[in-house]
Amino acid sequence: MKTILVTIIAFMVTFQKPAFALDTDLPGYTYEQAQLGRAVYKQSCELCHGANLNDGSSPPITGDLFYSIWGGRSAGELLQYIETEMPTGSPGTLDSKQYRQVLAYMFQVGGFPARDGELSQNSDEYDTARLPIPSGGRISADIVVIPAPPDPRANPLDKITRVSSQTLAQAPAGDWLMWRRTYDAKGFSPLKNIRAKNVTDLKVAWAWTMPDGRNISTPLVHDGVMFMYGAGSLVYAFDAVTGDILWRYEREKKWNSPRSFGPRAISIYNDKIILTTDDGNIVALNVKTGKVEWDKSVLSATTLWFSAGTLVADEKILIGTATASAPGMNFVAAFDVHTGDELWRFHTIPQDGQQGSDSWNGVAAGQRQGAGVLATAGGLIFSGSRDRVFSAYDQSDGTELWQVRLNGVPSGGPISFMVEGKQYIAVTTGDSEGFGEYNLGEGDQNPKKSSATIWVFELRDSS
Numbered sequence: 001m002k003t004i005l006v007t008i009i010a011f012m013v014t015f016q017k018p019a020f021a022l023d024t025d026l027p028g029y030t031y032e033q034a035q036l037g038r039a040v041y042k043q044s045c046e047l048c049h050g051a052n053l054n055d056g057s058s059p060p061i062t063g064d065l066f067y068s069i070w071g072g073r074s075a076g077e078l079l080q081y082i083e084t085e086m087p088t089g090s091p092g093t094l095d096s097k098q099y100r101q102v103l104a105y106m107f108q109v110g111g112f113p114a115r116d117g118e119l120s121q122n123s124d125e126y127d128t129a130r131l132p133i134p135s136g137g138r139i140s141a142d143i144v145v146i147p148a149p150p151d152p153r154a155n156p157l158d159k160i161t162r163v164s165s166q167t168l169a170q171a172p173a174g175d176w177l178m179w180r181r182t183y184d185a186k187g188f189s190p191l192k193n194i195r196a197k198n199v200t201d202l203k204v205a206w207a208w209t210m211p212d213g214r215n216i217s218t219p220l221v222h223d224g225v226m227f228m229y230g231a232g233s234l235v236y237a238f239d240a241v242t243g244d245i246l247w248r249y250e251r252e253k254k255w256n257s258p259r260s261f262g263p264r265a266i267s268i269y270n271d272k273i274i275l276t277t278d279d280g281n282i283v284a285l286n287v288k289t290g291k292v293e294w295d296k297s298v299l300s301a302t303t304l305w306f307s308a309g310t311l312v313a314d315e316k317i318l319i320g321t322a323t324a325s326a327p328g329m330n331f332v333a334a335f336d337v338h339t340g341d342e343l344w345r346f347h348t349i350p351q352d353g354q355q356g357s358d359s360w361n362g363v364a365a366g367q368r369q370g371a372g373v374l375a376t377a378g379g380l381i382f383s384g385s386r387d388r389v390f391s392a393y394d395q396s397d398g399t400e401l402w403q404v405r406l407n408g409v410p411s412g413g414p415i416s417f418m419v420e421g422k423q424y425i426a427v428t429t430g431d432s433e434g435f436g437e438y439n440l441g442e443g444d445q446n447p448k449k450s451s452a453t454i455w456v457f458e459l460r461d462s463s
C-alpha cells in the first residue's frame with residue numbers, strides 16, 4: 001500500500017530531469033581534493049556508511065536513494081548538515097577543509113566528474129548549487145520518502161501471544177519469561193545451537209545504551225520481543241533480533257535513593273508487563289503498547305523499597321520488600337494479576353500486637369530481622385526470623401499455620417527434599433551478622449554463639 005502511494009505521488013510530481021543530471025551546477029572540485037577526502041572518509045565516516053558509501057549500517061550517502069532525498073536541495077545545505085551532524089557522536093571534529101574534501105569525495109563517488117578549481121570556502125557557490133535529482137525523475141525535492149528496508153521485518157508485537165500460567169510453568173525453549181527462566185530459578189537454557197565448537201564465532205548482534213544507574217535486572221524474551229528494565233523505572237520493548245525499539249515506558253514520578261536501586265525481576269503475564277517502581281508502586285503495562293493498565297501504591301514507608309522485583313504465580317503477583325534502615329518492617333504481599341488489588345500481606349517478622357511479637361523480649365519491631373524464604377507446591381511458605389522462630393504460612397492468605405522455636409536464628413534459606421517418597425523440610429541455624437546486638441532473654445532463650453545446627457522436619461502423626 002505504502003509503495004503504491006509513493007509511486008503515484010512520484011508520477012504526479014516528477015518529470016523533472018531526464019538523466020542523472022550533468023546539467024547540475026554543482027560546485028567544482030579537484031581530483032586531489034577528492035583523494036584527500038577519501039582518506040578523511042576512511043578515517044571518520046566509513047565505519048557507519050560503509051566502504052562504498054552505501055553498504056554500512058547507516059543510510060547510504062551516494063546513489064539514487066540518497067539523491068532522491070537530497071536532489072534539488074542546495075549543496076550548502078548538505079555541507080552544513082555534514083558539518084553540524086557528522087560524524088554522529090562527535091560532529092564538528094573535522095576542520096572546514098576536511099568537510100569540503102569529504103564532500104568532494106562524495107561527489108566523485110556519486111559520478112560527478114572533477115572540474116576546474118577546488119570546492120572552495122565560498123558559501124554563495126554552495127547556496128546556489130542544487131544537488132542533482134536521479135534519472136527517471138523522483139519526488140519533488142521537498143518531499144522526503146523514507147525508503148522501506150529491503151526485506152521489511154514484521155513488528156513482533158503484532159503476533160505476540162498471551163502468557164498463561166501454563167506458559168510460565170513450561171516456558172518454550174526459546175523464551176526467557178522470568179528472572180532465572182523457570183520457577184526453580186535454575187538459570188538454565190535448553191538451547192544448544194551455540195556450543196563449544198562455535199562459541200568463538202560470537203559477534204555483537206546489537207546493543208542499546210541504557211540509562212545510568214544500578215541495573216541488576218535480567219531481560220525477558222517472549223515471541224521475539226525483549227522487555228528490559230532500565231534504571232529509574234523505565235521499561236523498553238525491543239525487537240529481540242534487530243534491537244529496534246518497539247515502545248518505551250518511563251515513570252515520571254521519581255524518588256531518590258535508596259529506592260532507585262532497581263529490581264532484579266520484572267514479570268510478563270497474559271497481556272501485561274509488571275514492574276515495581278522507584279516510588280513504591282506496582283505498575284502493569286500493556287505488552288503491545290507499553291501503556292499503563294493499572295498502577296497501585298504499595299509502599300508507604302520511605303525506608304522500604306523493592307530489590308527483588310516481582311514474581312507471578314497462580315495469577316498472583318508476589319513481592320517482597322528490602323530495607324536498609326528499618327529492619328523488621330519487611331513484608332511479603334500478593335496482588336491480583338488482573339486488577340492489581342492487594343490480596344494479602346504478611347510481615348515475615350511479627351509487628352507489635354501481632355501474634356508472635358511477644359517472643360522478641362521487647363526488641364523494637366524496627367530492629368527485628370528475618371531470614372530466607374521457601375515456597376512449596378504444597379501451598380506453603382516457610383520463613384524464619386531472629387527470635388529463632390521458624391514458621392510455615394498459608395500461601396493463599398498469608399496466615400501462620402505452624403511454628404517452632406529453634407536453638408538459633410534460622411539464617412540460611414530453607415529447602416525441601418524427598419527421599420523414599422517422604423518429603424522433608426530443612427533449615428540451618430547459626431549466628432548471623434550483628435546477632436550479638438539482640439538480647440532475647442535469659443537462660444535457654446538466649447542463643448549461644450555456637451548454636452549452628454542443621455534442622456530437618458518430617459510429617460509425623462502427632463496422635
Ligand code: HEC
Pocket residue numbers: 041044045046047048049058059060061066069082086087088089102
Ligand atoms: C557513528 C556512525 C556515523 C559516522 C561515523 C558518520 N555517520 Fe553520517 N550518518 C549516520 C547516521 C546514523 C545517519 C542518519 C542520521 C539520521 O537519520 O538522523 C547519518 C546520515 C548522514 C547523511 C545524511 C543521509 C541521508 O540519508 O539524509 C550524510 C550525508 C552523512 N551521514 C555523511 C557522513 C559523513 C560525511 C561522515 C564522515 C565525516 C559521516 N556521515 C560519519 C551515522 C554516521
